[in-house]
Amino acid sequence: MSRSPLLLDDVNERQGIFRRRAFLLGGVAGVGLAALGGRLAQLQLVESGRYRLLSEHNQFEFVLTPPPRGVIFDRDGVVLASNRPDFRLLLAKDETTDVDQVLNNLAQLVEIDEPRLRRLRAEIDAAPRRSPVALVEDMTWEEFSRVNVRAPELPGVTADMGEVRVYPFSAAFAHVVGYVAKVSAKDITKDGPNSEPILLNPGFRIGKQGLEKSYDLDLRGKPGARKIEVDVKGRVLRHDPRGDLPPTPGAPIQLTLDSDIQNRAMEVFGTDSGAAVMMDCRSGDVLCMFSAPSFDANAFVRGMSGPDYKALAEYDRKPLFNKALTATYPPGSTFKTMVALAALEKGVDPSRTYTCNKHWYWGGRPWGCDQAHGTLDMHSAIAKSCDIYFYQLALSIGPDPIAKVARAFGLGEIHDIDIPGQKPGLIPDTAYKRRAFPKDPVWHAGETPSMGIGQGYVSVNALQLCIQCARLANGKVALEPRLIHSIGGVIRPSGAQAPNLPFDPAHIAFIQSAMAAVVTSGTAAGGHAELGLGPIKMAGKTGTAQSHNYTAGSRGQHGSQGAWATRDHAWFIAFAPYDDPRYAMSVLVEHGGMGADASAPKAAQIMRVALLKDPQIRARITQPPPVPVATPDKAAAPPAPDATT
Amino acid sequence: MTVSAISRPGERDRLMVKLSHVDWTFCLILTVIAGVGGMVLYSIAGGTWSPWAAKHLVLFGVCFLLMIALATVDLQIWFTLAYPIYALCLLMLVAVPLVGHATMGARRWLDLGPIRLQPSEMIKVGLVLALARFYHGLDARHARLSFRLLIPAAMIAVPAALVAHQPDLGTAILIAATGGLMMLLGGLSLRVAGGLFAALAGIVPLAFMFVLKPYQKARLLTFLNPEADRSGSGYHIIQSKIALGSGGLLGKGFGLGTQSQLNFLPEKSTDFIFASMAEEFGFLGCASVLALYAAVIFLGLRIASTAHSHFARLASSGVIVGFGICVLINGAMVMGLAPVVGVPMPLLSFGGTVMITMMAGFALVLSARVHRYSEVASGRGVLF
The missing domain is CATH 3.90.1310.10 (Penicillin-binding protein 2a (Domain 2))
Incomplete structure (x- = not known):
């Protein structure tokens, strides 16, 4: 083709086609560029705000700063x-x-x-x-x-x-x-x-x-x-x-607890297992709530290795368990205060006597007591903690009045103390039997004597017994415990803003005096509950609770001997000073044997700290030191320092 | 056409006269665009000349001088070398899969000692020259529709297929589109062209099903719905749109583009440099640059239309067509109007071979302008 020269008109035709089509392409390119410009305007002018936001999301990140706890x-x-x-x-x-x-x-x-x-x-x-x-x-x-x-x-x-x-x-x-x-x-x-x-x-x-x-x-x-x-x-x-x-x-949270009292409780328990709870029996403030043995809370913050945790969890004294709240035990003889108050409210004359010969046959079986107390009235029956007296006293009034009094004193219910895992325990009555035992919905008379000494179905925790004691010591108000004083500066209502106890104050005063007798002449006499603070005396009630069912006659030693895990639980509830109650407490020593031996001395030790920290109590204990009377005799007077020279 | 030029034969061959016939407006526009590219590259490198800005500007400077020098080379020489250049480029393209250098799963580079060449870029110029030479000797009747057109069709199809095989779909499309439009400029029947285009449109879905590689399919699907995969394939498009959109009317300011500075924008120095620029200079900056591109296309096509020889017309218009397609595809991709294909923004994007071949192409355009009155004698070529 290149050998034959192209004709002129052909050349012109090629040029014409080219020019037209180049013009067309130029137009297409122009339209294309204009479209791009339009798209730019859409992105950069119309939707700009949205993309600016997205760009900032890309650019900035918010990293959380943990708040100080x-x-x-x-x-x-x-x-x-x-x-x-x-x-x-x-x-x-x-x-x-x-x-x-x-x-x-x-x-x-x-x-x-x-x-x-x-x-x-x-x-x-x-x-x-x-x-x-x-x-x-x-x-x-x-x-x-x-x-x-x-x-x-x-x-x-x-x-x-x-x-x-x-x-x-x-x-x-x-x-x-x-x-x-x-x-x-x-x-x-x-x-x-x-x-x-x-x-x-x-x-x-x-x-x-x-x-x-x-x-x-x-x-x-x-x-x-x-x-x-x-x-x-x-x-x-x-x-x-x-x-x-x-x-x-x-x-910030301020508690009502007192670190001195709490630390003393920890010292007093040593390796023993149990719990101690103390309340101010005027305000309801919980001053001490300790469960023994304890554990190092900081170890959990760091994170525990498997074997360490296992050792803690499997130790038979159960350090991870809060024994003040999450474990319930029969209250034992501490419950006699409730039985006695119920009897007084029912009109029983406190001078009513029963005779204790260490054994009492009723309902076709023998019922025992730890010793032959002889003939007792109610006051000395509480002081000496005679079981035979209370078997019969309970039988004479029946379970329901006892349960009513016990519940009024805070037993068998969960208290608003904001610690998870609280167990309510149980205060049985005829209604409970009907409800819980559909096959045997009748309260049998044979169940009443056990209830009279705080055994059988009755179970409580250490906080409840402390509340009971605080209400007894207050004598008037159904105090509620308060553990949180304030959260973030907002003060929680006092536990004293509670309704009054629906009982005759004279009857409660009778129980108080019987509890004083426990320490002076009863089961805890002889120094078990001695405070050593002069005129300041403590009143209390021992309790020894079976940790399991004993075969007949095997409980001769009151369950205070034998293997640790089979011994009785020892209780002591106390308030002090007896004449002007301020502090009430309950002490539980798991498998501690006798309440008077195991728990009462601990209660006295812990109570001392509370009393000594109280300035008004201190004022009563510390008498002014005897001031030597200056003699007017000048010859006997020591010479002045400058007179020797 | 000056009187003195006609009156004094031989006058036009003098170097100074030739230089005076170079379209300096065109050159100025190219320089401004490349300068903007250098600025953006300086900015996105965190205000440093390395690694991109200095290289980009130095390379442009060298290429600019070469371009002016080549513009004075007589068209006849271009015409003579057209087929050999095309053949050489094709040879290198064939060599790429055998000895080429692979980056990111594709063999696109040829290592020649100190220089690394991308034959897929060079073939663009080679193809334009070859097609221009072929059409120079073809009369309008044959150019309309004849079996002879199978020759240019093969000239286009072979390199396009080789490049697609690399795989580099974007460049392959660019080569095919440039060649196709040159055939149209050469005089291909519009009806036939329309029919071919329709047939192509019918083949594309089939090609999507059977020919495309999985990553190419993913890119296409992503383009259709970028929000579906924010951290994967859709990431490029979304981040690019964020960069553009957050620029607003006036931009975030020089050196203050967070999308590019903090690397949220991928390929910020090459394929997505327009987005980097848009973020910092805003709508006004972008529209100005687009206007400059439009001016290059307008001036280029005007030069082509005023050339006397058909070879010069087709060669210069072919270069401009390739340039224009590049701008449109890259712009559409960056703005989320087209799928992500590896097509750079001419003169703005960082990249050695692209710059060299693009400037070589502009040398052809300028040469067509300088020698606009000369006719090229056919039949003196190496092959025909």
């Missing part, structure tokens, strides 16, 4: 639970490619043992992608700086200073205050306060027991946030302090 104080402002700084290492999971390598490098800088390494690996595997994992907590400053220097060898690991809960009295308040621990997967709920993202914060802890659990939301506070600029990999580039939202600290 509310501090818990005792009634004098002594700190029972607070927070201390915690140097720790966090691992950002999505920045680390080789977790094993990082952990091995870290193990050379900080001591991490093999089981801990294994647990860490599991924790890292289980953690959500964007949430960092706390690798090491509670580092010393030396370890912390050593790791910081070697940071390049630990990609994805950041050092950070957090806060961790600390209980200065590690064990004394472990059951009441409880403890916080790391959030576990089952703590997180779909909605509600436990769905908040702050729970995923590394090292965040929530209340797992005691008041830490029941007031978790008050103590927790509201998380704040830090506004940080991040790049596409989530690396922090800048921190914008103006964008920060400060966290709202958790509310």
Whole structure:
């Protein structure tokens, strides 16, 4: 084709076609560019606001700042639970490619043992992608700086200073205050306060027991946030302090407990198992609530290894169990105060006598007493704790009046004390039999004598017995216990704002005097309940409760001998001073044997602290020292210092 | 057409005269666009010349000088070398799958000692030259519809298929579209062109089903619904739209584009550089740059239309067509109007071979302008 020259008109035709089509293409390009311009206008002018927002979402991230947890104080402002700084290492999971390598490098800088390494690996595997994992907590400053220097060898690991809960009295308040621990997967709920993202914060802890659990939301506070600029990999580039939202600290909680009394209770119990509860019998404030033996609450904050926890949980004195609230026992002879009051209310003359010959045959079987008390009236029957007297007294009035009095004194019910796991115990009556035993709905007369000495179906916890004692000592008001003095400065209503007891004050005064006789001439006489505070005397009532059913005749030693786990539970309830009751308490020694031997001395020791801290009581005990009378005789007077020269 | 130029034969061959016939407005516009590219590259590198801005501007400077030099080369020489250049490019394209350098699963690069070349870019210029040369010797009747058109069709199809095989679908489409439009400019029957286009439209869904690689399918589906997969394939488009939209009317300001600075925007220096620019300079900046591109296309097509030789017309218009398609596809992709295909924004995007071939193409355009009165003698070529 190239050999034959093209004709001129052909050339012109080609040029014409080209020009037309080039013009057309130019037009198409123009339209295309105009379309792009239109799209630009749509994105950059019309929808600009939306994209600007999206851009900021990309650029900035809000990182939650955990709020400082509310501090818990005792009634004098002594700190029972607070927070201390915690140097720790966090691992950002999505920045680390080789977790094993990082952990091995870290193990050379900080001591991490093999089981801990294994647990860490599991924790890292289980953690959500964007949430960092706390690798090491509670580092010393030396370890912390050593790791910081070697940071390049630990990609994805950041050092950070957090806060961790600390209980200065590690064990004394472990059951009441409880403890916080790391959030576990089952703590997180779909909605509600436990769905908040702050729970995923590394090292965040929530209340797992005691008041830490029941007031978790008050103590927790509201998380704040830090506004940080991040790049596409989530690396922090800048921190914008103006964008920060400060966290709202958790509310401080002041308890009515007294750390001196509580610590004394812990000392007094030693390795014994049991509980002690003390209330102010004018206000209802709980001054002491201790369960023995206790455990180190700080160990739970750190996180316990499996074997350590197992050892605690399997110890037969059950340190993890709050024996003041969550365990119920027969009240034993302490219940005789209720039976006697019920009889008085029924019009029984306190001078009514029964004769005790150590054995009493009724209903075709023998009923025993620990000794032959002879003929007793009600006053001395309480003081000497004669079972045979109370078998017959209970039979003469029946179960229902006793149950009515016992319930009025707070037994068999759950009290509003805000510690989870409270057990109500049981005060039986005919209605209870009908309800609980459909096959045998009748109260048999043979069940009444046992109830008369606080055995049988009757079961209570140590708090209830303390309330009973406080109401007896108050004599008038059906005091309610108050454990929380204030939350965040808001004071809780006093336990004294309760209705009056529906009983004759004279009858209660009679019980009080009989309880005084227990200490002076009854079962706890002879120094068991001696305070050693001069005119300040304690009144009380012993109780010895069967921990299991005895075969006939095997209980000759009152169950205070033999293997520990088969011995009786020892109770003592007490109030002091007898003449002006201020403090009431109950002491339980599990498998302690006799109430007078095991519990009364402990009660006296703990009561002393409360009494000695009370300035008005102190004023009564400490007499002014005898002032030597100056003699007017000048010769006998010592010479003045300057006279010797 | 000046009187003196006619009156004095040989005058037009003098270098100074040739330089005076270079379209300096056109050159200025190219320089401004490349300068904006350098600015954006400087900004998104966090206000540093490395790794992109300095290289980009130096390369443009060198290419600019070469472009001016090449613009003075007589069209006859271009005409003579057209087929050899095309053949060389094709050879390199064949060599790529055998000895090429693979990045991100595709073999696109050829290592020649110190230089790394992307033959798929070079073939664009080679194809334009070859097609222009072929049509130069074809009369209007044959150009309309004849069996001879199978030759240019093969010239287009072979490199397009090779590039698609690399795989680089974007460039393959670009090559095919450039070639197709050049055939249209050469005089292909509009009815036939329309029919072919319709047939293509029918084949595309089939191709989607059987030919496309999974990642290419994913990109297409993502384009249709980017929000469905925010962190995966849809990420590019969403982040690009965020960068554009958040720029607003005036932009976030030089060096203040968070999308690009914080790396939320992928490929911020190459394929998505327009989004980087849009974020910092806003609608006004973008519209201005688009206007500059429009000016390049307008001036380029005007140069093509005023050329005397058919070779010069088709060669310069082919370069401009390729350039225009590139701008439109990249713009549409960045704005979420087209699927993500690897097509750079000419003169703005960072990239060596693209810059070299694009500037070589502009050298052809300028040469067509400088030699607009010369006729090219056919039959003196190497092959025909």
